[in-house]
Amino acid sequence: MDASGPGFRWDIPARYNVGVDVCDRWGAAEPERPAILEVAADGAVATTTFGRLRTDSNRLAGALAAHGVAPGDRVAVLLPQSAAVMVAHAAAYKLGAVALPLAGLFGPEALAYRLADSGARACITDAAGLAKLDPIRGRLPDLALLVSVDGAAGDALSLADLLAGAAPDFAARDTGPDDPALMIYTSGTTGQAKGALHGHRVLLGHMPGFDRMHAFPPRSGDLMWTPSDWAWAGGLLNVLMPSLRHGVPVVARAARFEADAAFRLIERLRITNAFLAPTALRMLRTIATPRERYDLSSLRNVASAGEALGADTYRWVKDALGLSVGEAYGQTECNLVLSAAPAEGVGRAGSAGVPVPGHRVAILRPDGSEAGVDEPGEIAVARPDPVMFLRYWNQPEATARKFSGDWMLTGDQARRDADGYVHFVGRDDDLITSAAYRIGPAEIEDCLCTHPAVALAAAIGKPDPLRTEIVKAFVVLRPGHAPSPELADAIQAFVRTRLSAHEYPREIEFRDHLPMTTTGKIIRRALRDAG
Numbered sequence: 001m002d003a004s005g006p007g008f009r010w011d012i013p014a015r016y017n018v019g020v021d022v023c024d025r026w027g028a029a030e031p032e033r034p035a036i037l038e039v040a041a042d043g044a045v046a047t048t049t050f051g052r053l054r055t056d057s058n059r060l061a062g063a064l065a066a067h068g069v070a071p072g073d074r075v076a077v078l079l080p081q082s083a084a085v086m087v088a089h090a091a092a093y094k095l096g097a098v099a100l101p102l103a104g105l106f107g108p109e110a111l112a113y114r115l116a117d118s119g120a121r122a123c124i125t126d127a128a129g130l131a132k133l134d135p136i137r138g139r140l141p142d143l144a145l146l147v148s149v150d151g152a153a154g155d156a157l158s159l160a161d162l163l164a165g166a167a168p169d170f171a172a173r174d175t176g177p178d179d180p181a182l183m184i185y186t187s188g189t190t191g192q193a194k195g196a197l198h199g200h201r202v203l204l205g206h207m208p209g210f211d212r213m214h215a216f217p218p219r220s221g222d223l224m225w226t227p228s229d230w231a232w233a234g235g236l237l238n239v240l241m242p243s244l245r246h247g248v249p250v251v252a253r254a255a256r257f258e259a260d261a262a263f264r265l266i267e268r269l270r271i272t273n274a275f276l277a278p279t280a281l282r283m284l285r286t287i288a289t290p291r292e293r294y295d296l297s298s299l300r301n302v303a304s305a306g307e308a309l310g311a312d313t314y315r316w317v318k319d320a321l322g323l324s325v326g327e328a329y330g331q332t333e334c335n336l337v338l339s340a341a342p343a344e345g346v347g348r349a350g351s352a353g354v355p356v357p358g359h360r361v362a363i364l365r366p367d368g369s370e371a372g373v374d375e376p377g378e379i380a381v382a383r384p385d386p387v388m389f390l391r392y393w394n395q396p397e398a399t400a401r402k403f404s405g406d407w408m409l410t411g412d413q414a415r416r417d418a419d420g421y422v423h424f425v426g427r428d429d430d431l432i433t434s435a436a437y438r439i440g441p442a443e444i445e446d447c448l449c450t451h452p453a454v455a456l457a458a459a460i461g462k463p464d465p466l467r468t469e470i471v472k473a474f475v476v477l478r479p480g481h482a483p484s485p486e487l488a489d490a491i492q493a494f495v496r497t498r499l500s501a502h503e504y505p506r507e508i509e510f511r512d513h514l515p516m517t518t519t520g521k522i523i524r525r526a527l528r529d530a531g
């Protein structure tokens with residue numbers, strides 16, 4: 001499927017800095033233009049303008065440089081949705097450093113692994129982040145600089161003080177489109193999460209898919225929102241940065257997702273465009289006739305990605321909200337390569353869409369040939385592609401395994417119908433998809449096995465009507481420990497607080513032993529089948 005289409009041509013400049021592109025064009029042309037609308041817990045809204053994003057990111061870039069952060073260094077960003085996230089990212093990009101977004105749901109173990117593996121030199125965070133970093137600092141010898149949005153604490157410097165003491169101008173590094181800019185950790189079927197390293201061009205590679213799924217070009221009064229953490233590719237690259245590049249403001253809200261609050265937010269702020277993962281849309285469905293209860297007339301488009309939406313929810317959005325979902329597909333390594341285009345009437349219930357112009361996507365058989373109509377195969381994307389990652393951080397073999405010739409293999413199984421629409425079939429490996437999060441079982445199993453009562457553990461995805469799958473763990477206890485609901489709760493809490501609130505096993509089954517291969521590997525497939 002070559003969707004480059006007649007007349008499509010990528011326009012990737014020879015020199016390009018994504019931080020300058022996102023903040024400075026509008027920051028110079030229309031400094032008072034609203035960029036980020038931050039909604040506090042009490043509902044108050046604080047607006048950050050493009051002019052402020054531009055000067056604050058300049059100030060922070062200068063301050064980071066003065067504290068020894070150099071081009072190529074990794075700068076972690078551990079913050080809830082807020083203007084500071086974009087300031088931190090843009091500062092890193094302008095400096096020629098690599099921004100490393102970290103999700104707020106991560107516990108100390110997940111953070112320790114990612115910060116150590118990346119050798120992050122600085123972390124911009126808040127008081128909650130500092131509390132998680134405190135017990136793991138000893139394992140992070142490279143982490144020399146902490147900056148907190150909540151003021152100085154311990155050896156962490158105050159972001160406000162740094163900004164106040166730095167110049168509003170900064171000569172951004174003259175980067176090329178392939179120079180590293182951003183690294184997002186993503187889980188695989190084996191081992192720990194891998195850092196997918198992207199060049200500055202990654203944002204330009206997103207633009208065609210973004211425009212299609214959100215029914216852009218923008219209109220006057222557009223306002224964008226997603227509940228997805230901006231630390232994920234979905235929040236950062238499907239929403240935040242492309243919206244700002246278009247000069248469209250984005251709502252920042254850190255509160256937990258809940259249907260009534262979500263509808264009230266749309267009504268109050270007159271949100272026009274939302275990116276809602278399929279699980280979020282299924283949670284909204286708990287309110288059957290929302291247009292009778294809320295004024296949702298501002299909402300002109302809903303986009304969705306990260307897991308299969310399903311025909312039922314697609315139809316519910318059509319009936320209940322009067323909109324066709326702009327469904328899309330991509331991976332952190334190569335995002336937004338398939339999408340629907342609601343504005344053009346391109347979309348089909350239960351399909352992730354068609355290839356986005358500029359990306360060559362195929363459904364491949366195991367022998368590498370292209371599958372026929374309705375024949376399942378693996379989704380693959382041809383390189384070069386501006387949206388494609390550069391490599392996995394420090395993992396040349398894993399990078400090599402991700403490709404077969406010029407095809408980047410996704411591991412996702414799908415079929416293409418006679419009209420070219422791609423329908424997701426699933427995965428044939430152990431990767432878990434839960435609430436649009438891609439979850440590797442190994443990280444969970446490693447964490448489970450550090451619990452004093454656990455001898456052996458296996459994690460699988462169990463089909464779930466709301467979250468696509470939930471994490472289920474099978475646990476063999478050490479001698480002296482007996483299965484009980486209390487122990488199951490304690491083990492769940494252990495993973496939730498240490499590893500991550502989105503990766504903990506929502507179900508635990510105690511077993512006397514687990515199915516193993518002769519070489520001692522757990523056969524997760526057998527556990528999945530037994531479910």
Ligand SMILES: CC(=O)SCCNC(=O)CCNC(=O)[C@H](O)C(C)(C)COP(=O)(O)OP(=O)(O)OC[C@H]1O[C@@H](n2cnc3c(N)ncnc32)[C@H](O)[C@@H]1OP(=O)(O)O
Nearest residue numbers: 228233234254255256257277279280305306435436501502
């Ligand atoms: C290529 C791509 O990247 S595309 C898409 C990428 N993926 C995403 O963007 C992920 C999208 N998913 C989500 O944003 C969420 O899962 C939602 C909105 C669908 C549903 O949210 P929730 O059900 O509240 O929680 P979520 O699954 O994120 O988090 C797990 C736990 O963290 C906790 N939690 C979540 N948000 C918060 C918060 N803001 N504050 C405190 N705790 C929180 C919850 O307690 C939840 O645990 P529980 O259900 O046992 O109580």
